[in-house]
Amino acid sequence: MLLATLDIALRAGTATLLLLLAALFYRDFRHTSAGRLGFAFALGSAVHAVNSAAGFATPVTASIGFWRVPLIALSTGNVVVFWLFAKALFDDTFTPRWWHAATWAAVVGISLANCLLGSAAPDRSLFGVNLHVIVMTLIALGFIALAVAESVASWSADLVESRRRVRLFIVAAAALYGGINAVLQLLMSGSEASAIVDTANAAMLAGVVAAISWSLMRVGGHDLFSPAPQVRTAN
DSSP: OHHHHHHHHHHHHHHHHHHHHHHHHHHHHTTSHHHHHHHHHHHHHHHHHHHTSGGGOSOOBTTTBGGGHHHHHHHHHHHHHHHHHHHHHHOTTOOOOHHHHHHHHHHHHHHHHHHHHHHHOTTOEETTEEHHHHHHHHHHHHHHHHHHHHHHHHGGGOOOHHHHHHHHHHHHHHHHHHHHHHHHHHHTTTSOOOHHHHHHHHHHHHHHHHHHHHHHHHSOHHHHTSOOOOOOOOO
């Protein structure tokens, strides 16, 4: 009971903080690609904070849970938003294209199909792991890898050291949590996660969101989302 209460408290606080960040991103930085994508990423992360709670981890069935399918799909599609947010954070000229939206829609569609097909055929597995979980885990890890690669390739172009460190920290912290969460989902597939695992997941998410929020306070948002000076090379 104590762990369940702590889990709820952590997720409620995390979701509230993420909604506050989303509101601030929209109010102050919606004119920039990074600001708009940050707004979308914060909203999607708030959905994930609620959707990954213990009570939401049960399989989707006709009697309990079909209303959760859109939440699960949006939470899954948030990994694409994370990738795009990383691109925009390190490339001030980045502008989302139609195929970026199509990629997000494709991942959301795959998640929707996985939820519905998984409820109809829950026993389809590979080495004891649900095939639908394997597919979604690979998709999540793939986009997290793309976000990390984008950060590593572009971070040195920003000559403002403090801002460069914060941008890298935001992506690294979010990627670390996303990677660990994806692996946990894979390992726990087909079994009921313990209260300790659920609470540890909630605490890790809360810690990552709090650390990112603190880093944003140390480097002003207007500095973080303003164009970064570029390295000039001699002709």
